[in-house]
Amino acid sequence: LHLLREWSFDRYRGGRWYAWFTGVPIIWLLYASGLSGYWLVWDELAQYVALGSMEWLDVLGIFGEPVANNFLAPGSMTDRFFTLLVFIHIFVPLFLLFAMWIHVIRVSQPKINPPRGVAIGLAAMLVALSLIKPAISHGPADLGSILQQLNLDWFFMLLYPVFDAWGGLALWALAIGGSLFLAALPWLPPIKQPLAPVVMLDHCNGCGRCYADCPYGAITMMPRTDGLPYAQQAEVNAANCTRCGICVGACPSASPFRSVDELVTGIDLPHLDIKRMRTLVDEALAKAPGGVVMVGCEHGPKVQELxxxxxxxxxxxCVSMLPPSFIDYMVEQGAGGVMIAGCPECGCRFRYGVAWMQDRLDGRRDPYLRKRVPRDRVRTFWASHIEAAELKAAAMSFQDDLK
Known part of the structure; x- marks a missing residue:
């Protein structure tokens, strides 16, 4: 479900390629971990899985003798075999945890655990299902008999009937080909990204706010190199960067209250610098004097089509690219109100864009919105890009409240 969700929201390209790419081996480890648990029971289903797995491996021809032969004689199972099963069942999940750590190593402040409500609900559902339809083991494994009827776990064992129907080579082609296709998806087709943010050292005091707010760990704080009296400076790793602009919104020097010639900040997007941002704001103020300026993101409500x-x-x-000082600027320049319209709170395209903006507006995160800005003239609307009617209704309601 996680893989399908990230794919459907197009969250696997550009700087996100690493998390997607390292997630593919996790699928293999997940299935290996689950199947090893079935082996431990050593019932008829475990016998079927063990024999099928060994026959599938034998297709590769990497062993001197067919491994499946070890499961043909009733007396071939020894204590050493079951000791090996226990070791595999412990080692594979541990390696899975290590792979998950690698999977999120480039993600800033990764969320590993689900919300408490979801966790409690899921646990209650699993307990209820176990009581309503408990998992019942098959009869004891008997290598001297032919299995007649099995109740398969179709989540973990879907490939075994495919192996029986198509053969080992076809299944290996399907498994390896599918894995390679998934791993290559971030580059299919290739995309052309804008340039990564650029640090202007003359305006960077090494405060670290861009580093703290970057959702993907694309910014690191390094020792100062330009001789200015600050301990650190920000550096951008373009390979990890998603070009969301959240770092721009976090920079304390990103202020519109300057002359145009001096409008420079500590970190900026080359294709949409702070000077261009103020130009867009000024154009919006001119189009709707005394009206509502709606600031939206590229992946949330389509404010430009309203x-x-x-x-x-x-x-x-991303809405978090907008420094709070720009909201102050818009109100001072005569905007009746400012509406920030971004992605749903639980589905922000850039993970923390919505959360950081809300925290800045509420004064919980620097740079925060100044107290002199009337809060009744600032409104937020978090929704998906398909909620055009809801966006219009919220904007009209905001206009009515401002009258």
Whole structure:
């Protein structure tokens, strides 16, 4: 489900390739971990899985003799075999945990555990299902008999009937080909990304806010190299960067309250720098004088397509690219109100874009919105890109409240 969700939301390209790529081996380890648990029971189902697995491995011809021959004689199973099973059942999940650590190593502040409500609900559901339809073992394994009827776990054992029907070579081609295809998806087709953010050392004081807010660990703080009296400076790893612009919104020097010639910040997106951002804001203010300026992201509600009198839109890669000082600027320049419209709270394209913006507005995260800005003139709307009607209704309601 996690894989399908990330794919459907297109969250596997660009700087996200590493998490996607390292997630493919985790699928193999997940199935190996689950199947090893079935082996430990050593019933008829375990016998079927063990024999099928060994026959599948024998197709590769990497062993001197067919490994499946060890499961043909009733007396071939020894204590050493079951000791090996226990070791595999412990080692594979441990290696799976290690692979999961590698999977999230490039992600800043990864969320490993589900919300408490989801965890409790899932646990209660599993307990209820175990009581309603408990998992019942088959009869004891008997290598001297032919298995007649089995109740397969179709999640873990789907490939075994495929092996019986198509043969080992076809199954290896399917498994390896499918894995390679999944691993290559971030580059199919190739995409052209904008340039990564650039650090302007003359305006960077090494505060580390961009480092703290980057959702993908694309920014590191390094010792100062330009001789200015600051301990650190920010450096951008372009390979990890998703070009969301959250770092720009976090920079304390990203302020529109300057002359245009001096409008430079500590870190900026080359294709949408802070000077260009203020130009877009000024254009929106001119289109709807005294009206509502709607700031939206590229993946949330489509504010640029909204047709509403007295409203104008500014579109950014992520709403958290907008420094709170720009909201102050818009209100000071005569905007009746400012609406921030971004992705759903639980599905932000850039993980923490919505959360960081909300925290800045609420004064819980630097840089925060100044207290002099009337809060009734600032509204947020978190929704998906298909909720156009809801966006229009929220904007009209905001306009009514401002009257």
């Amino acid at each position: 047709t509403l009198d007295g409203a104008a839109a500014v579109r950014l890669p």
